[in-house]
Amino acid sequence: GENVEQHPSTLSVQEGDSAVIKCTYSDSASNYFPWYKQELGKRPQLIIDIRSNVGEKKDQRIAVTLNKTAKHFSLHITETQPEDSAVYFCAASKGNQGGKLIFGQGTELSVKP
Amino acid sequence: EAQVTQNPRYLITVTGKKLTVTCSQNMNHEYMSWYRQDPGLGLRQIYYSMNVEVTDKGDVPEGYKVSRKEKRNFPLILESPSPNQTSLYFCASSLGRGMGVEQYFGPGTRLTVT
Numbered sequence: 001g002e003n004v005e006q007h008p009s010t011l012s013v014q015e016g017d018s019a020v021i022k023c024t025y026s027d028s029a030s031n032y033f034p035w036y037k038q039e040l041g042k043r044p045q046l047i048i049d050i051r052s053n054v055g056e057k058k059d060q061r062i063a064v065t066l067n068k069t070a071k072h073f074s075l076h077i078t079e080t081q082p083e084d085s086a087v088y089f090c091a092a093s094k095g096n097q098g099g100k101l102i103f104g105q106g107t108e109l110s111v112k113p
Numbered sequence: 114e115a116q117v118t119q120n121p122r123y124l125i126t127v128t129g130k131k132l133t134v135t136c137s138q139n140m141n142h143e144y145m146s147w148y149r150q151d152p153g154l155g156l157r158q159i160y161y162s163m164n165v166e167v168t169d170k171g172d173v174p175e176g177y178k179v180s181r182k183e184k185r186n187f188p189l190i191l192e193s194p195s196p197n198q199t200s201l202y203f204c205a206s207s208l209g210r211g212m213g214v215e216q217y218f219g220p221g222t223r224l225t226v227t
Contacts, residue, residue, distance in 0.1 A: 001172075009153070034215070043203060043218040044156070089155060100146070101216060102172075103156040 002027040004092050006104025013080050014112055021107045023090035024072040030092040033066060033073045034101070038087045047088075048075070080111045115140045119204050119219035126194055127227055134189045134222050136204030144209030145187040146171070146216070147179065149200040156203065162187055163209060194226045 003026040013019050025033075034049035050057045050064045050073065057064050061080075066073040077084055087108050091101040117138045126132055138145065146161040148171075158171030162181040176198055178190040187206075191198060204219040 006155070043220055045218070046215045049215070100158070100161060100171075101156075102158075103148075105153060105155040 002030060002092055002094075002102040004090060004102050004104040006090050006107055008107060009105065010108045010110070012110045012112065015080060015082060017080055019077045019080055019084070019109055019111075021075045021088055021090070021109070022072060023074070023092075023104050024070075025092040025102075026071070027092070027094070028068075028071065029094050032093045033064070034091050034093075035062075035064060035075050036089045036091065036103075038089065038106075040086070044089060077109075080109075082111050082113050085109055085111045115217070117204055117206050117217050117219035119202075119222050121222060122220060123223050125225045125227065128195055129193050132191050132194060132224075134191075134202060134204075134224070136187045136189065136219055137185050138187075138206040138217070139185065140206060140217065141184065142206035142208055142217075143184070144207045144214070144216075145181065146205045147177070147187070147189050148203045148205065149173065149198075150203060150221075151200050159189070159202075194224075196226050198224065199226050200224060 006023045031052035036044035037047045038044040048064050050066050061078050063076045087106045089106050090104040093101045120135045143164050147159040148156040150156050157173045159177050160179040162168045202222045205216040207214040207216045
């Protein structure tokens with residue numbers, strides 16, 4: 001079955017710097033790659049997603065890139081702010097399975113003022 | 114307000130005492146799922162349901178049961194809880210059709226089994 005590896009497990013940056021989180025997946029049939037943000041004590045919430053027919057997607061300060069050949073995708077956060085501090089999860093899915101997601105292990109991002 | 118609700122939010126119980134965690138969504142979603150979250154392991158799927166009366170095992174189903182008698186409800190049942198089931202549990206729902214659909218998570222249930 002699908003396996004998703006996420007790195008790093010923790011990441012500390014200074015406010016204003018960029019942060020990059022990387023994920024690799026094993027199943028070449030996966031075609032949907034969402035990223036979820038989980039603030040302390042809260043539920044995970046979708047922040048951005050990308051489908052396999054697109055190589056890059058951007059939404060203000062966050063962007064996701066996908067390399068289907070290498071089977072990896074990355075989350076990029078620019079101009080980080082303290083409120084970006086959270087745990088970020090990548091996930092992969094085959095869309096025809098109606099939303100079954102396999103999650104990575106999570107990255108705890110800390111943005112220091 | 115569109116939402117996924119879970120009850121209880123916190124539960125401390127003893128080994129072997131059957132318990133049920135309820136999950137309900139008001140968005141008419143077809144797909145519902147249960148995850149457990151443990152440090153360093155991310156979110157692992159326990160069971161999922163594609164529609165009423167259709168359920169299937171996720172990645173870590175041992176020790177859990179589910180049922181989907183109504184579209185809006187998807188309870189998680191621990192027949193004989195053990196300490197290794199101490200975890201944070203999330204229910205989630207999504208439309209379930211097409212390629213790539215957002216999953217909406219409930220607030221979580223923190224379970225401690227002593």
